[in-house]
Amino acid sequence: MICPYCGHNNLDGVDTCEECVHDLSDFDVPAATGGLQMHIMEDTIGHIPYDRLALISPSDSVAHAVSRIKTIGIGQAVVVEDGKLVGILTERDLLNKVAGREMDLNTLPVSEVMTKRPETIGERDPIRVIINKMAVGEYRHVPIVRDGRPVGIISAKAVANYILKHSGLDF
Amino acid sequence: MSIADKLSKVKIRRLPLRQPAMVERGASIREAVEAMKASRLGCALVCEQGKLVGLFTERDLLNKVIGESVNYSTPVEQVMTFGPAHLSLDDSVYSAMRMMREGDYRNVPLVDAEGSAAGVVTVRDLVSYFAEHFPKEALNLPPDHDQLMLSAEGA
Numbered sequence: 072m073i074c075p076y077c078g079h080n081n082l083d084g085v086d087t088c089e090e091c092v093h094d095l096s097d098f099d100v101p102a103a104t105g106g107l108q109m110h111i112m113e114d115t116i117g118h119i120p121y122d123r124l125a126l127i128s129p130s131d132s133v134a135h136a137v138s139r140i141k142t143i144g145i146g147q148a149v150v151v152e153d154g155k156l157v158g159i160l161t162e163r164d165l166l167n168k169v170a171g172r173e174m175d176l177n178t179l180p181v182s183e184v185m186t187k188r189p190e191t192i193g194e195r196d197p198i199r200v201i202i203n204k205m206a207v208g209e210y211r212h213v214p215i216v217r218d219g220r221p222v223g224i225i226s227a228k229a230v231a232n233y234i235l236k237h238s239g240l241d242f
Numbered sequence: 243m244s245i246a247d248k249l250s251k252v253k254i255r256r257l258p259l260r261q262p263a264m265v266e267r268g269a270s271i272r273e274a275v276e277a278m279k280a281s282r283l284g285c286a287l288v289c290e291q292g293k294l295v296g297l298f299t300e301r302d303l304l305n306k307v308i309g310e311s312v313n314y315s316t317p318v319e320q321v322m323t324f325g326p327a328h329l330s331l332d333d334s335v336y337s338a339m340r341m342m343r344e345g346d347y348r349n350v351p352l353v354d355a356e357g358s359a360a361g362v363v364t365v366r367d368l369v370s371y372f373a374e375h376f377p378k379e380a381l382n383l384p385p386d387h388d389q390l391m392l393s394a395e396g397a
Contacts, residue, residue, distance in 0.1 A: 106245070134309055138309065140304065141304070162304050163284065165303065166278060166279065166303060167279055170275045170307070171272050205369045205370075205373075206370045209366060211284075231339055231342060231365050231372075238245055238336075
């Protein structure tokens, strides 16, 4: 990477120029030229509608959690302890760890079935970050946290709909 | 090619789709669940002589089976969606996005030219496709996007 301040030819990806020590970290980030690219780079998570949250505790029974999820009409519950996010209970957890097994869901605690310490995102993160997390980590739901407290949950479906809306095809 | 061109021209069959979970119409819920786990997908295509007749999803499992008085040996056709909305492998990525949005679906079954069940496209396949369309913007990020390297990598 050629330093725009002194012209020194640095290795690609360096954060500071080896010659003049200017900060180069921003030059690695591609410049948004408009359209969908600009939206995913500059819009934040707050631009995508959040799903409603079903809040449960790790000591709640799976039966209670399933009932909460069904009542709210969503596909997952966020597990909190002292207000802080500690896990997420998704339909995939229920498929992989509960379905077809002989278990009493009234006594089985959520803590034994939930996904612990899930990947999270902040409201001010750019949308490209959620696309990255979902593509790389194969997540369909990522909780949105503010100071460790869940404030919403973002789904792959909401991200896909957002992209469709800004693709230039949505008319 | 712009993203709009790509979405409307690229066929669904070009996406790296997973092998779908498929069960016969007479299968039990347990068999459908095992097929979904094995394929790591959130739905199973229910077929009769190769033709798609129904779709059983994680949402069906949650709403109609878990916590309900339904036995896992019950035929899956009692809890599946009959005649689900579907697309062809040769339909565009855009048509999959629209169908998912309009129907509020996360999985869309696919059929081949003969109408036989041939796959499933998921909303996560679509998000991965966008990430690949914008590799610099969406894939080339450090594990922690606020991370600043304090020293050069390597020796």
